[in-house]
Amino acid sequence: MTDWSYTVKMWAIRKRPYRKPYQLRWQVGIRPHSESFLTLGLAESRRAQLITAARAGEPFDVDSGLPRSLIQREKDIPWYQHARNYIEMKWDHSPASTRKTLAEAMATVTMALVKDTKGMAEPRIARRVLYSWAFNVHQWDKEQPDEVKAVLAWFERKSVPVSALSERMLARKALNACTKRLDGRTSAGSVITRKRAIFHQALGYAVDAELLAENPLHSLQWSAPEKVGEELDRACVPGPELAERLLAGVRSQGARGRHLEAFFACILYAAARPGETVGLRAADFHLPQRGWGTVWLRESRPRAGRSWTDSGEAHDRKGLKHRPRSAVRQVPIPPQLVSLLRWHVTAHGVAADGRLFRTARGGMVQESGYGEVWAEARAKVLSPQDQASKLAKRPYDLRHTAVSTWLSAGVEPQIVAERAGHSLAVLFRVYAKFLKDGEEAANAKISARLDRK
Structure with a gap:
């Protein structure tokens, strides 16, 4: 478990007669840390990062000496890869019908969490490939057709990093995608609720993996356009x-x-x-x-x-x-x-x-x-x-x-x-x-x- 501390002490940069002459020294808790750089500018840039994080009230990792934001940046992975990790985590303990539901939700969200749509396959094809191949663990060891490889390779390149979801508007974009069918019509309330719940769980898994500091949905003001009616319709x-x-x-x-x-x-x-x-x-x-x-x-x-x-x-x-x-x-x-x-x-x-x-x-x-x-x-x-x-x-x-x-x-x-x-x-x-x-x-x-x- 990561040991965090808010007690950070920073010293001035010193120059030494080594290959990397500029040394930055700081202390987290009672543990000292140091980094050496080729140029003074690089050392000052790193020092500024640490000072900014400390002033923002970020916790620092005692072992690495780095603030939470920098650790998350180093651990960061594309959303596409995280979604697959989440599916793999849920797979063994989920019945087949739940596996299909998880894959459907992850396919919907992953199509929204891309840097841009240039070169993206036709939406119906992209959704089918993600659902049937990217998020079905049984398909992972099978030979993929060329057209499937091309679609999945595109999502690997274009998927946003998980850390980007700390921006609430991006999380809102994914939630809005959960409300729409491929033909543009609004999904049923039960479908929206189910997909939102799965997206929420996947973000919670990102928090557990220390890819996000907190689940952005907790502070997001968003409501589904279609409510779930639990009471049975007598008709x-x-x-x-x-x-x-x-x-x-x-x-x-x-x-x-x-x-x-x-x-x-x-x-x-x-x-x-x-x-x-x-x-x-x-x-x-x-x-x-x-x-x-x-x-x-x-x-x-x-x-x-x-x-x-x-x-x-x-x-x-x-x-x-x-x-x-x-x-x-x-x-x-x-x-x-x-x-x-x-x-x-x-x-x-x-x-x-x-x-x-x-x-x-x-x-x-x-x-x-x-x-x-x-x-x-x-x-x-x-x-x-x-x-x-x-x-x-x-x-x-x-x-x-x-x-x-x-x-x-x-x-x-x-x-x-x-x-x-x-x-x-x-x-x-x-x-x-x-x-x-x-x-x-x-x-x-x-x-x-x-x-x-």
């Missing part, structure tokens, strides 16, 4: 009756639809996220002949792409969202889902590893595949006006149907949060409008109590 959420009609629309699509009906039903009746549903196995269920059953949700299998996972598989394997890797979520499931799953196992069997849902070749079901089936179900069930709306736009909206149905049925929020895999705080924030539906019932209960004689 997206189909009621339970409409959700069941959509499942019937899935079932009506032949063998493919019949195979995926239970997949969507797990989202609707168990509030399972699609990524949690993809890898469900027969062993994860208790399916009695009558009554309620149980599902144990143990992991999520989101599709991230082979180049981002350590296994080389397209689907990553990670724990439940915002939970320790070993966490298991136990969710009681109603008889409707129990009977549908029993039928599914009888009709379709299971994969060699016990998975319930799979492609025709036995692989993991993919978002593109079940997304097509869901779109067709919407077309069959919804009116043209509703099809053009946000209503049930994504299979994920069935999960919102599940949670809102539980809340409107009067289930205690704590139990709903536990089954949905939320904290109570998130449940109240996201489903605030659905919780308000219980106000009339609550008022009726209070009136009944107050009216007792």
